[in-house]
Amino acid sequence: MKADAQTDRNLLDRSGILPPGFSDEVATFGRSSGVSIFSLRWKVSISFSVLLFMVVGLLFFAFMRYERIFLQREGEKRAQSLALNLAVNARDPLLAQDDLRLGPVTESISQDSDVLYAFLMDHQSRVLYHSDPVKTGKLLPQGVPMPEKGVIQVSVPVVVEEVQVGTAVVGLSEDHIREAVAATAIGLIFPLSVGTGLGLLGIFFLTGVHINRVELLEKAVQALGSGNLQVRVDDRSMDEVGRLSRGFNEMVTQLHMARKLVEKNFKETISALAEAVEAKDAYTRGHCDRVARISLAIAKRAGLETARCMELELAAILHDIGKIGVEEGVVGKLGPLNPDETRDMRHHPEIGARILSPLSSLKKVGSYVKHHHEHYDGTGYPNRLKGEKIPLPSRIILLADAFDAMTTDRPYREALTRKEAFQRINLGRGNQFDPRIVDIFFALADEGYVDAVYGDDPEEAQPSNA
Numbered sequence: 498m499k500a501d502a503q504t505d506r507n508l509l510d511r512s513g514i515l516p517p518g519f520s521d522e523v524a525t526f527g528r529s530s531g532v533s534i535f536s537l538r539w540k541v542s543i544s545f546s547v548l549l550f551m552v553v554g555l556l557f558f559a560f561m562r563y564e565r566i567f568l569q570r571e572g573e574k575r576a577q578s579l580a581l582n583l584a585v586n587a588r589d590p591l592l593a594q595d596d597l598r599l600g601p602v603t604e605s606i607s608q609d610s611d612v613l614y615a616f617l618m619d620h621q622s623r624v625l626y627h628s629d630p631v632k633t634g635k636l637l638p639q640g641v642p643m644p645e646k647g648v649i650q651v652s653v654p655v656v657v658e659e660v661q662v663g664t665a666v667v668g669l670s671e672d673h674i675r676e677a678v679a680a681t682a683i684g685l686i687f688p689l690s691v692g693t694g695l696g697l698l699g700i701f702f703l704t705g706v707h708i709n710r711v712e713l714l715e716k717a718v719q720a721l722g723s724g725n726l727q728v729r730v731d732d733r734s735m736d737e738v739g740r741l742s743r744g745f746n747e748m749v750t751q752l753h754m755a756r757k758l759v760e761k762n763f764k765e766t767i768s769a770l771a772e773a774v775e776a777k778d779a780y781t782r783g784h785c786d787r788v789a790r791i792s793l794a795i796a797k798r799a800g801l802e803t804a805r806c807m808e809l810e811l812a813a814i815l816h817d818i819g820k821i822g823v824e825e826g827v828v829g830k831l832g833p834l835n836p837d838e839t840r841d842m843r844h845h846p847e848i849g850a851r852i853l854s855p856l857s858s859l860k861k862v863g864s865y866v867k868h869h870h871e872h873y874d875g876t877g878y879p880n881r882l883k884g885e886k887i888p889l890p891s892r893i894i895l896l897a898d899a900f901d902a903m904t905t906d907r908p909y910r911e912a913l914t915r916k917e918a919f920q921r922i923n924l925g926r927g928n929q930f931d932p933r934i935v936d937i938f939f940a941l942a943d944e945g946y947v948d949a950v951y952g953d954d955p956e957e958a959q960p961s962n963a
């Protein structure tokens with residue numbers, strides 16, 4: 498039990514006091530940036546993915562275009578070759594005017610599946626032989642007709658001794674070219690899909706590697722915004738993020754030092770105010786510190802959150818600061834106060850609240866100070882608040898203040914024994930004091946907290962039997 502009390506004494510150490518709004522607790526990294534579609538990770542990933550699709554698409558269509566042009570030229574070369582072959586083979590039959598031999602010559606050219614037609618025409622534009630029998634013998638006054646769409650047509654003059662005796666014409670279908678291009682496109686789909694998929698995975702992975710550092714920096718900034726000045730980020734990289742991280746760490750270090758300075762000044766200010774109160778009433782030396790320690794122990798046991806506990810502790814230290822505004826002859830009077838002096842003394846809670854009111858960070862503290870003499874049954878001052886309408890920290894300070902006053906020597910009486918003080922506290926349960934606070938106080942006393950603050954009680958008081 499003694500060990501527990503010692504531990505709590507450390508908790509009660511006033512060196513831990515911080516101005517309201519400051520926290521030494523390690524803050525969480527705030528809300529998670531998660532996988533929002535608006536996050537930088539997604540924006541960069543989607544941008545590079547779109548770029549990848551554009552590059553792959555352009556390469557695909559460029560390749561298909563190149564292949565089509567290549568096959569088109571190959572088709573034209575082939576048509577040219579077939580037409581030349583037909584012209585050479587037809588030279589002799591044409592010279593001999595042997596039309597019967599033109600048929601086999603022309604048919605030998607038109608055997609291949611891609612050859613749509615082949616025909617020979619004399620110098621008078623008469624079709625001597627056509628692979629389509631219907632067209633043999635027709636006269637073509639306009640010369641060689643224009644090829645239909647999808648046909649590669651080549652015409653070659655049949656020349657004998659520099660005299661054109663006819664024309665050989667071959668028409669090839671472009672269907673083979675289209676089929677070859679389509680087959681190539683189909684063949685490319687799978688490898689391109691796999692390549693694009695791997696590219697997308699790579700983009701998301703590499704984006705994650707680099708953006709993750711930015712996200713960590715963002716979380717660190719959020720943690721800093723939550724008041725955590727212990728946060729640091731990895732700043733070993735030499736790139737822009739590394740420089741940004743070093744700047745961030747330096748900024749946090751400077752903020753940490755600045756906060757330490759603010760804390761130091763704040764503690765010194767509070768201590769100076771407490772000293773000013775105690776200097777005015779020598780009998781209350783150490784009183785503020787003991788009231789603060791007992792009050793804080795009760796508050797923690799009552800479940801007050803950390804921020805309110807800090808405010809309560811400040812209020813307990815400064816609860817009698819209003820006595821600065823009461824005449825010294827009243828505050829330091831060696832004897833009971835007369836009614837006028839009592840009335841003057843009862844102004845000290847409101848004076849204290851007014852003294853603290855310019856300090857915006859101590860607004861609640863001022864409220865707790867103002868009501869630290871309100872009684873649970875509504876008979877206190879200055880506003881005769883009742884029950885739960887009295888701020889909980891004020892109810893706690895009231896009890897701790899009363900107990901300390903009872904157990905220390907006063908100008909007009911000697912200190913009560915601790916047992917007598919416990920009995921008086923118990924008598925005030927439900928009228929002067931909040932019953933719940935009394936119960937917590939007695940529980941703490943049973944556990945040795947009161948002894949930890951005031952030292953061992955020579956009379957070994959038994960508060961639970963009070």
Ligand SMILES: [Fe+2]
Nearest residue numbers: 816817869870
């Ligand atoms: Fe007071």
